[in-house]
Amino acid sequence: MSFLKKLIILLVFVLNGEMSEAQILKSSYGFFKPGLNVENESDLAGIFAIASTLQILDHADPVVFKRNQIAKDLNFFFASGDRFIENERVSPRSIGGLPRELVKAVTSLPTNTSVCYVQGFTVGSERNRIVLSVHNSEGGDTEDSYRCFTAAVWYFKWGDLENVDLTNWKSTILGLLGGQADGG
DSSP states (O other): OOHHHHHHHHHHHHHHSGGGGSOSSOOTTOSOOEEEEESSHHHHHHHHHHHHHHHHHHOSSOOOOOTTOOOTTOOEEEEEETTSEETTEEOGGGGTTSOHHHHHHHHHSOOSOSSEEEEEEEETTTTEEEEEEEEEOTTOOHHHHHHHHHHHHHHHHHSSOTTOOSTTHHHHHHHHHTTOOOOO
8 A cells, every 4th residue: 555545544544533632743842833945846745745734633723824934933844955954064045034043053053964954942032942854955865855854753753863763754654643653
């Protein structure tokens, strides 16, 4: 059975079940409020679908989607594109539109990677918490983009990357969607 069919079956099960009122990610970051900056149109379509599904299932209230606008209260941001990480630093253009304080902090820190960076931050006078992930798609493939996104969602839920299975990222996402992923 294809990944899309499994996802649809899982969504029907979850939406018809008792979980429709529950916060499936149960994160210390709060309800899942994502922002995306993905250059590859195909990757964007798939990642947007997964992020939207997570957002809908994670909220008890109706979710309103705004195109080409970064919400002020987002707590998850994923970016993927060519040269989004250069010389082990996040490129400012990859996270443009985020609060200046966050952009300055992120771009000044070493990523210790050239492929996928995932980190939690606390910003602003209100001490808002956000998980930020940047994927450098240069020389990689689509699967790497999904793996990095999966790692970021895992980090959002569990606060670390221990026990995340990125080899089987589809199973990990399905587990997160169904509330069955175990990070402990």
